[in-house]
Amino acid sequence: MTAPAGQVGPPLWLLAELTYRCPLQCPYCSNPLDYASQEHELNTEQWLDVLRQGRAMGAAQLGFSGGEPLVRQDLPELIAGARELGYYTNLITSGLGLTEGKVQAFAEAGLDHIQVSFQASDPELNNAVAGSRKAFEQKLAMARAVKAAGYPMVLNFVIHRHNIHQMNDILALCENLDADYVELATCQYYGWAFKNREGLMPSKAQLVQAEQEVNGYRDDLRNRGRPMKVIFVTPDYYEERPKACMNGWGNLFLTVAPDGTALPCHSARLLPIDFPNVQSQSLNDIWYHSPGFNHYRGDSWMPEPCRSCDEKDKDFGGCRCQAYLLTGNADNADPVCSKSPHHDRILAARTAADHATAGLDDLIYRNARNSKLLYRG
Amino acid sequence: MTLEKTPKLRRGFRFQWEPVQQSHVLLYPEGMVKLNGSAGAILAEVDGVRPVHEIIRTLEQQFPDAGPLAADVEAFLAEAVQHQWIELS
Ligand code: SF4
Numbered sequence: 001m002t003a004p005a006g007q008v009g010p011p012l013w014l015l016a017e018l019t020y021r022c023p024l025q026c027p028y029c030s031n032p033l034d035y036a037s038q039e040h041e042l043n044t045e046q047w048l049d050v051l052r053q054g055r056a057m058g059a060a061q062l063g064f065s066g067g068e069p070l071v072r073q074d075l076p077e078l079i080a081g082a083r084e085l086g087y088y089t090n091l092i093t094s095g096l097g098l099t100e101g102k103v104q105a106f107a108e109a110g111l112d113h114i115q116v117s118f119q120a121s122d123p124e125l126n127n128a129v130a131g132s133r134k135a136f137e138q139k140l141a142m143a144r145a146v147k148a149a150g151y152p153m154v155l156n157f158v159i160h161r162h163n164i165h166q167m168n169d170i171l172a173l174c175e176n177l178d179a180d181y182v183e184l185a186t187c188q189y190y191g192w193a194f195k196n197r198e199g200l201m202p203s204k205a206q207l208v209q210a211e212q213e214v215n216g217y218r219d220d221l222r223n224r225g226r227p228m229k230v231i232f233v234t235p236d237y238y239e240e241r242p243k244a245c246m247n248g249w250g251n252l253f254l255t256v257a258p259d260g261t262a263l264p265c266h267s268a269r270l271l272p273i274d275f276p277n278v279q280s281q282s283l284n285d286i287w288y289h290s291p292g293f294n295h296y297r298g299d300s301w302m303p304e305p306c307r308s309c310d311e312k313d314k315d316f317g318g319c320r321c322q323a324y325l326l327t328g329n330a331d332n333a334d335p336v337c338s339k340s341p342h343h344d345r346i347l348a349a350r351t352a353a354d355h356a357t358a359g360l361d362d363l364i365y366r367n368a369r370n371s372k373l374l375y376r377g
Numbered sequence: 378m379t380l381e382k383t384p385k386l387r388r389g390f391r392f393q394w395e396p397v398q399q400s401h402v403l404l405y406p407e408g409m410v411k412l413n414g415s416a417g418a419i420l421a422e423v424d425g426v427r428p429v430h431e432i433i434r435t436l437e438q439q440f441p442d443a444g445p446l447a448a449d450v451e452a453f454l455a456e457a458v459q460h461q462w463i464e465l466s
């Protein structure tokens with residue numbers, strides 16, 4: 001279970017969201033809806049300091065993400081600094097802004113791994129979802145460059161109702177690109193994805209079909225002796241028990257947002273909780289002593305039905321952000337749970353997904369104009 | 378498993394000591410395994426150069442009180458191959 005404050009383990013995993021800037025406009029982006037009004041970013045020295053502090057506390061895995069981390073001109077310096085500190089360094093990128101030269105330079109700086117995200121298996125759909133005409137070709141070229149440079153390659157696809165029929169094509173594309181791992185991550189409904197949920201959520205029938213295709217392809221890979229690993233993250237909206245979100249609040253994961261706000265997970269910013277900033281407090285203080293990080297540690301905060309539930313050590317009551325978005329109170333059980341009095345909200349979303357007709361044009365794309373429109377106040 | 382084969386960490390895997398966890402770990406894309414003492418001691422000898430029988434001999438010298446180690450080492454390496462942490466050549 002989540003350790004009560006006082007017996008808290010170290011943050012083994014650090015996610016550095018270097019920037020919210022991004023050339024793409026994915027309608028499922030997990031960045032905050034008001035990202036466009038949060039332009040302040042930590043500078044190079046501040047990031048290096050965060051990395052040093054995190055490493056000293058025990059963080060070993062480091063993700064550089066965003067937004068698109070490549071828009072940070074100091075990325076090579078940050079990679080080199082991180083590697084020297086002993087981190088395993090992961091770059092999570094859309095591939096836009098990447099060049100063969102950079103792929104090489106990052107390798108020399110010690111980057112361990114590059115994950116390239118795609119939106120679909122064909123250029124039309126990919127570019128429509130990404131909101132960029134040249135994205136697909138660029139992604140293909142960069143996936144090839146990543147592989148050629150000898151990195152282990154993870155290809156990531158966010159799956160939703162408009163590309164869920166493409167499983168076989170997606171996996172064939174990945175095989176063709178010689179991926180080592182493929183992540184088929186069905187949309188999680190936070191940030192922009194929550195705004196667009198009706199237009200993104202697959203129906204149960206679509207999901208069942210997709211699972212069959214993925215399992216079939218896995219068997220096929222095994223028979224052909226191909227070591228490509230396929231991870232299919234199914235949507236929790238079709239579960240009866242919630243996920244053990246982040247392995248427990250403030251348990252392993254520490255995210256630092258572009259402006260230095262420290263978060264227990266990358267979407268926690270939407271919660272009505274004051275989270276500390278690395279510019280005014282040490283990372284150690286933040287992790288072990290801040291009210292924000294201690295808020296949902298342990299289980300004494302839990303109301304019913306979680307409080308007296310014998311499964312609370314397993315799932316910690318699910319996801320706080322999901323509880324907040326769907327019930328208005330982040331303390332509540334995650335409505336994914338069939339014991340939650342708000343489970344009907346999940347059932348309603350499933351029904352809506354069975355009847356949804358919205359096309360790609362009806363989605364709200366993640367861009368500065370929409371961000372400002374949504375937050376004009 | 379043949380004793381003549383040489384184990385090597387697969388591309389993208391890194392083995393290192395973590396002082397905070399007081400243990401060896403294996404790091405790979407977006408993942409980390411914390412290794413117990415004996416797994417750590419074995420993987421510390423996997424350098425892509427020395428074959429299994431030499432690794433066994435080195436470990437037996439390192440831990441003279443442990444008795445013959447061949448079976449344990451081979452079992453662990455077989456498991457590591459299965460997890461796709463290492464490859465044998
Ligand atoms: S999800 Fe899309 S829009 Fe959001 S940061 Fe990633 S690439 Fe950019």
Ligand code: SF4
Binds near residue numbers: 312333
């Ligand atoms: S009631 Fe709460 S603790 Fe019990 S299974 Fe549901 S979410 Fe988990």
